Amino acid sequence: MQLVTVGTVAFDRIETPFGKADKVVGGAATYISLASSFFLDKLGLVSVVGDDFPKDMMDLLRGRGVDLAGLEVLQGKESFFWAGRYHYDMNSRDTLETRLNVLLDLDPKLPEHFKAAPYVLLGNLDPKVQAKVLDQVTDPALVVMDTMNFWMDSALEDLKKVIARVDILCVNDAEARQLSGEHSLVKAANKILAMGPKYLVVKKGEHGALLFSEDRVFFAPALPLEDIIDPTGAGDTFAGGFIGYLARTQDHSFDNLKRAIIVGSALASFCCEKFGVERLLQITREDIDHRVQQFIDLVDFDIELVED
Amino acid sequence: MQLVTVGTVAFDRIETPFGKADKVVGGAATYISLASSFFLDKLGLVSVVGDDFPKDMMDLLRGRGVDLAGLEVLQGKESFFWAGRYHYDMNSRDTLETRLNVLLDLDPKLPEHFKAAPYVLLGNLDPKVQAKVLDQVTDPALVVMDTMNFWMDSALEDLKKVIARVDILCVNDAEARQLSGEHSLVKAANKILAMGPKYLVVKKGEHGALLFSEDRVFFAPALPLEDIIDPTGAGDTFAGGFIGYLARTQDHSFDNLKRAIIVGSALASFCCEKFGVERLLQITREDIDHRVQQFIDLVDFDIELVED
Numbered sequence: 276m277q278l279v280t281v282g283t284v285a286f287d288r289i290e291t292p293f294g295k296a297d298k299v300v301g302g303a304a305t306y307i308s309l310a311s312s313f314f315l316d317k318l319g320l321v322s323v324v325g326d327d328f329p330k331d332m333m334d335l336l337r338g339r340g341v342d343l344a345g346l347e348v349l350q351g352k353e354s355f356f357w358a359g360r361y362h363y364d365m366n367s368r369d370t371l372e373t374r375l376n377v378l379l380d381l382d383p384k385l386p387e388h389f390k391a392a393p394y395v396l397l398g399n400l401d402p403k404v405q406a407k408v409l410d411q412v413t414d415p416a417l418v419v420m421d422t423m424n425f426w427m428d429s430a431l432e433d434l435k436k437v438i439a440r441v442d443i444l445c446v447n448d449a450e451a452r453q454l455s456g457e458h459s460l461v462k463a464a465n466k467i468l469a470m471g472p473k474y475l476v477v478k479k480g481e482h483g484a485l486l487f488s489e490d491r492v493f494f495a496p497a498l499p500l501e502d503i504i505d506p507t508g509a510g511d512t513f514a515g516g517f518i519g520y521l522a523r524t525q526d527h528s529f530d531n532l533k534r535a536i537i538v539g540s541a542l543a544s545f546c547c548e549k550f551g552v553e554r555l556l557q558i559t560r561e562d563i564d565h566r567v568q569q570f571i572d573l574v575d576f577d578i579e580l581v582e583d
Numbered sequence: 584m585q586l587v588t589v590g591t592v593a594f595d596r597i598e599t600p601f602g603k604a605d606k607v608v609g610g611a612a613t614y615i616s617l618a619s620s621f622f623l624d625k626l627g628l629v630s631v632v633g634d635d636f637p638k639d640m641m642d643l644l645r646g647r648g649v650d651l652a653g654l655e656v657l658q659g660k661e662s663f664f665w666a667g668r669y670h671y672d673m674n675s676r677d678t679l680e681t682r683l684n685v686l687l688d689l690d691p692k693l694p695e696h697f698k699a700a701p702y703v704l705l706g707n708l709d710p711k712v713q714a715k716v717l718d719q720v721t722d723p724a725l726v727v728m729d730t731m732n733f734w735m736d737s738a739l740e741d742l743k744k745v746i747a748r749v750d751i752l753c754v755n756d757a758e759a760r761q762l763s764g765e766h767s768l769v770k771a772a773n774k775i776l777a778m779g780p781k782y783l784v785v786k787k788g789e790h791g792a793l794l795f796s797e798d799r800v801f802f803a804p805a806l807p808l809e810d811i812i813d814p815t816g817a818g819d820t821f822a823g824g825f826i827g828y829l830a831r832t833q834d835h836s837f838d839n840l841k842r843a844i845i846v847g848s849a850l851a852s853f854c855c856e857k858f859g860v861e862r863l864l865q866i867t868r869e870d871i872d873h874r875v876q877q878f879i880d881l882v883d884f885d886i887e888l889v890e891d
Contacts (some may be wrong), residue, residue, distance in 0.1 A: 482790035494803040533884040576841040
């Protein structure tokens with residue numbers, strides 16, 4: 276087992292100014308697993324669904340190396356369901372409906388062969404659930420955690436306890452500001468790194484992503500896209516590509532984290548091109564390489580410092 | 584004369600969540616001229632002020648190579664005054680007060696020795712005024728134009744006529760979307776370039792800047808700053824650094840425009856560190872070089888495309 280991911284596996288209903296999708300498969304762990312499967316072939320997924328979850332999607336995940344021994348299927352219950360509507364700018368959204376359903380019963384129990392996984396991705400979930408996963412893994416080389424403002428509002432103390440135990444925290448810019456109480460992202464990063472993580476990733480959607488260590492910072496742009504159809508799952512896809520690349524290369528240096536950020540950004544850009552996971556199911560490693568090259572070109576410049 | 588700039592020379596009252604400045608010298612042409620003066624020593628400024636405008640600021644501009652023969656001083660009248668308040672995110676602001684004062688009398692007449700200037704910067708102003716400047720220059724090698732949503736709302740036809748006559752248009756992302764009627768910045772850029780300009784610069788404040796040509800795109804980040812004190816004038820400072828670098832190097836290739844974007848971004852980052860023009864008056868060419876190096880480090884990565 277190379278990577279264990281805990282997170283939601285769900286149905287989404289998505290409305291954007293440009294279209295809608297009625298009931299598509301989504302959930303953080305779905306996006307993360309699909310994205311990391313481009314780099315790994317032994318992936319463990321920990322989550323819970325109802326018996327309404329489509330078998331062919333499970334087969335599809337298995338076909339990509341995702342071991343579903345940690346996916347509990349609760350008979351007679353329904354899968355987690357989320358509905359949201361994006362604003363015209365596609366950067367902000369309103370939640371229209373949340374039916375937790377089986378998520379209320381999520382009590383993660385890792386199969387024995389998951390416990391020694393060197394890479395662990397804690398998808399956005401109740402920090403108590405994230406902590407339970409950490410309690411069960413034996414000695415991970417790297418733990419990446421995603422979370423959201425919801426838990427900062429409702430479970431800050433539990434959240435901080437988990438943050439103290441992870442290597443890399445991923446949040447968006449508003450969440451970094453909320454968590455730290457600092458407006459400046461530089462100051463926010465310093466405060467958050469003092470809470471425990473060695474690195475902080477700040478996701479800024481169409482404005483790219485920042486990577487902070489104690490003394491370094493790296494910025495990766497988002498690719499300007501001709502059409503953004505649906506940003507749902509882009510942050511999870513980013514995280515999946517990021518940790519997938521790290522787990523494949525097994526190099527946790529700042530320079531390699533920068534590469535992982537670019538790979539994650541490339542995958543996230545694909546995610547936005549169709550509703551749900553559709554685009555992730557179409558692309559190949561060659562497509563990813565081609566897109567990484569677009570990122571290289573996008574920010575590439577050479578300058579000699581001007582002399583008087 | 585290397586560069587002629589037309590734009591406001593004004594007083595600003597600025598409030599931010601972190602402090603305020605009561606009546607400081609501002610105005611687009613002031614910021615542009617100060618920024619470009621790091622690269623040029625024969626600058627012409629075209630504007631109008633009242634007799635309340637401080638003599639020592641005029642001397643200071645002259646000391647930096649800014650020829651004020653095109654700056655009309657109207658006796659018994661007051662200079663343009665703008666007051667604004669920034670929101671907590673420092674990316675958006677409300678205008679609290681605008682006193683046009685002498686700006687109502689701005690009828691630009693270029694001194695003879697300004698007319699052959701190879702570089703022209705049209706700062707944000709009524710497009711009719713911008714057009715009058717273009718009518719008077721003989722054969723500029725490069726014309727850069729800045730504008731704002733205000734003119735898109737109130738003088739769109741005049742604005743489009745000027746846009747058709749310039750080489751490079753600078754607007755922010757919301758303005759690019761408004762001007763083109765396209766949400767996607769890629770599509771917006773295509774439509775705007777079809778209006779006439781060869782290049783489009785999309786300024787995104789703390790999220791950096793994009794440069795579009797017909798078939799290429801370049802992204803420059805903004806530097807994550809420890810403290811943003813006052814973003815007023817950052818866009819003008821960017822434009823001034825951008826055209827100053829181009830006028831110094833006299834190379835209008837896409838690759839050199841990328842360098843100019845980085846130089847403009849570096850200058851804009853300084854501008855935000857103090858109220859008004861204060862920081863621009865403190866820094867040296869060495870400081871700028873040092874900051875350009877920070878931009879290089881910020882986006883630098885090397886990646887070999889992953890092989891199976």
